[in-house]
Amino acid sequence: MGNGTENREQWGSRLGFIMAAAGSAVGLGNIWRFPYVTGMNGGGAFVLCYVAIVFTIGVSVMLAEFVIGRSAGLNAVGSFRKLKGGAWPVVGWMGVIAGFIILSFYGVIAGWTIAYMIKSFTGLMTLAAEGKAGDAFGAFVSNPTQVVLYQVLFMVMTIWIVFKGVGEGIERYCKVMMPALFVILLILIVRSVTLPGAGKGLEFYLTPDFSKLTGASVFAALGQGFFSLSLGMGCMITYGSYLSKKEILPSAAITVTFLDTMVAFLAGFAIFPAVFAFGLEPAAGPGLTFITLPNVFAKMPGGMIFSFLFFLLLFFAALTSSVSLLEVCVAYFKDEMGWTREKASWLLGGIITALGIPSALSLGGHFPKIAGKDFLDVMDFISSNVLLPLGGIFIALFVGWVWLEGAKKEATNEGKAPFAWETAWVWIVRVVAPVAIAWIFVKGLKW
Ligand code: PHE
Numbered sequence: 001m002g003n004g005t006e007n008r009e010q011w012g013s014r015l016g017f018i019m020a021a022a023g024s025a026v027g028l029g030n031i032w033r034f035p036y037v038t039g040m041n042g043g044g045a046f047v048l049c050y051v052a053i054v055f056t057i058g059v060s061v062m063l064a065e066f067v068i069g070r071s072a073g074l075n076a077v078g079s080f081r082k083l084k085g086g087a088w089p090v091v092g093w094m095g096v097i098a099g100f101i102i103l104s105f106y107g108v109i110a111g112w113t114i115a116y117m118i119k120s121f122t123g124l125m126t127l128a129a130e131g132k133a134g135d136a137f138g139a140f141v142s143n144p145t146q147v148v149l150y151q152v153l154f155m156v157m158t159i160w161i162v163f164k165g166v167g168e169g170i171e172r173y174c175k176v177m178m179p180a181l182f183v184i185l186l187i188l189i190v191r192s193v194t195l196p197g198a199g200k201g202l203e204f205y206l207t208p209d210f211s212k213l214t215g216a217s218v219f220a221a222l223g224q225g226f227f228s229l230s231l232g233m234g235c236m237i238t239y240g241s242y243l244s245k246k247e248i249l250p251s252a253a254i255t256v257t258f259l260d261t262m263v264a265f266l267a268g269f270a271i272f273p274a275v276f277a278f279g280l281e282p283a284a285g286p287g288l289t290f291i292t293l294p295n296v297f298a299k300m301p302g303g304m305i306f307s308f309l310f311f312l313l314l315f316f317a318a319l320t321s322s323v324s325l326l327e328v329c330v331a332y333f334k335d336e337m338g339w340t341r342e343k344a345s346w347l348l349g350g351i352i353t354a355l356g357i358p359s360a361l362s363l364g365g366h367f368p369k370i371a372g373k374d375f376l377d378v379m380d381f382i383s384s385n386v387l388l389p390l391g392g393i394f395i396a397l398f399v400g401w402v403w404l405e406g407a408k409k410e411a412t413n414e415g416k417a418p419f420a421w422e423t424a425w426v427w428i429v430r431v432v433a434p435v436a437i438a439w440i441f442v443k444g445l446k447w
Helices: 014-025 028-040 044-072 076-083 089-119 124-129 133-141 144-164 166-193 198-206 215-228 235-240 249-277 292-298 303-337 341-362 375-402 404-411 422-444
Strands: none
Touching: 014 166, 014 235, 014 249, 014 303, 028 044, 028 089, 028 215, 028 249, 028 303, 044 076, 044 198, 044 215, 044 235, 044 249, 044 375, 044 404, 044 422, 076 089, 076 235, 076 303, 089 133, 089 144, 089 235, 089 303, 089 341, 089 375, 124 133, 124 292, 124 303, 133 144, 133 292, 144 166, 144 303, 144 341, 166 198, 166 249, 166 303, 198 249, 215 375, 215 422, 235 303, 249 292, 249 404, 292 303, 303 341, 341 375, 375 404, 375 422, 404 422
């Protein structure tokens, strides 16, 4: 148990690590969740609020996670045990549990992206042109065999990459998929903003209307920020544990936060102008991507290709995130229980896939609702809005109060690499982040 840091796998290069960490951060959260959460919370004002939260609390918690992980060189639970012990490993435990829960429903939605890549060429455009994209989506998600099949297919790919290891698996695949993702996103943006009538979408997206910014939207921005940056569950602790001691952590945290925010922001440029250009609803909720966008694509010349590219983009984003979720769990069972990577990947991946089946079935009404919500939404709520912010509070408190000197040493590479925002960082993790998260949490914690 708790085998030390010797012989531990490491990232092959700085770029490889940045691509893997950005790959974890950039996911369904940016492209599927951010635009509809923005749409439901009034557009521009929400975007501003989101950016403010992410570049204060988000980047600071991310640095805290990198620092904990690299210093201990262990998984999320082992890191807390090694650095302090006591009840702190519970924070890591919560993270591992969040990993199980998030990946269980994440794999379901990611599976849809594979189905939709295929559907782009097999009739989706015709159905959408006839105004039946919503019915098609409904029929698809209520077909249990289909949904589970695509979920399993996606999970097998995730397990395969994690099974190949940190350098040979995660890093290698992220280094290909992330640049591809940027290129596809740029193509889609150019298409979207050059559509006649795109201006109204840009206006909705960029003009802040502060009257729409309620307490609930600040809460949504915080939950979205943690989910999108993969924070609060030990993911960045685990990825940090594979980093070399030479790496400069503060700049890595800024780079990853910047890339993640950029992709979310750009995804809005790909989506809102197109949605408005065709007179559709921006606040369409989780169906925005799978119902509204096929309508948009069906009306464009070459729509099939753009539809395929969009779902390919979503698929790449999802896969580089799902591997990080599984890696949190695998690293724990590997470090603490002495399991091999092979056993941990396949067994845990299998359990998580099984846990996801209720989520997979819930959208078609094949699984009972809980307090009036679909099982998948309940899982999403518990993890993004409860476990991640709670994890974030404890990670911030741990670095700010319990292990501050150690954290400062690690963040500055033993004083060799001082960084300009150190004082700000310390006060954010000590006071601003815990108070803000706790406050927003208490105010916003309702269905
Ligand atoms: N950040 C990922 C996304 O935006 C989701 C995720 C959350 C991944 C937590 C890892 C940990 O889709």
